[in-house]
Amino acid sequence: MQELLVSMSRLYRSPSGTVLPVPVDIDPAGFELEEELGRVVGEIRLVRGDGDVLAIGALSTVHAAPCRLCLDPLEVPLEIAIEGRFLTPDKPEFNHESDLYDPDIFPLIDRAEIDLTELTRQSIITVANPDLDCGGACDRYESVLASYNSGPGEDEVDPRLASLQEMKAQLLQSGEPAPQKEDE
Numbered sequence: 001m002q003e004l005l006v007s008m009s010r011l012y013r014s015p016s017g018t019v020l021p022v023p024v025d026i027d028p029a030g031f032e033l034e035e036e037l038g039r040v041v042g043e044i045r046l047v048r049g050d051g052d053v054l055a056i057g058a059l060s061t062v063h064a065a066p067c068r069l070c071l072d073p074l075e076v077p078l079e080i081a082i083e084g085r086f087l088t089p090d091k092p093e094f095n096h097e098s099d100l101y102d103p104d105i106f107p108l109i110d111r112a113e114i115d116l117t118e119l120t121r122q123s124i125i126t127v128a129n130p131d132l133d134c135g136g137a138c139d140r141y142e143s144v145l146a147s148y149n150s151g152p153g154e155d156e157v158d159p160r161l162a163s164l165q166e167m168k169a170q171l172l173q174s175g176e177p178a179p180q181k182e183d184e
């Protein structure tokens with residue numbers, strides 16, 4: 001897996017409040033993310049705190065995938081908020097037994113580099129909904145949704161095949177092939 005490592009030795013020696021802007025432009029394929037995601041771009045600002053480093057940022061990308069119901073291609077823009085706190089691993093915040101235990105922090109492994117990979121990955125996964133839905137923009141939406149919601153006990157038909165089933169029904173009724181729609 002690719003890593004988002006940032007040199008921060010200078011920031012580490014700086015007084016608290018110092019900010020290091022980090023431009024981000026990553027290919028999600030290298031980060032074990034949905035392959036339908038476009039490049040993730042934006043900026044993460046590293047803020048030197050009192051004994052910790054805060055990472056705050058805004059990234060954006062485009063999720064291009066078929067609608068889960070009708071398979072129409074969709075492109076959904078995604079805004080990804082980045083917010084993480086980094087501490088050296090000796091801190092009680094990492095200790096499950098401690099009152100200060102915090103499951104949402106990330107380790108500062110050394111003073112030269114900060115690893116933003118996991119924070120960035122998790123933040124992207126949180127906003128990337130794998131089931132894109134056109135929400136009714138397609139003409140087949142209602143019928144596909146109806147068969148999708150028909151519930152257990154009825155014939156299990158893949159809702160994406162519902163339009164094929166409709167065509168088959170028409171074909172049986174008319175005795176003629178269903179008219180071909182918009183071939184080109």
Ligand SMILES: [Zn+2]
Binds near residue numbers: 067069
């Ligand atoms: Zn749809």
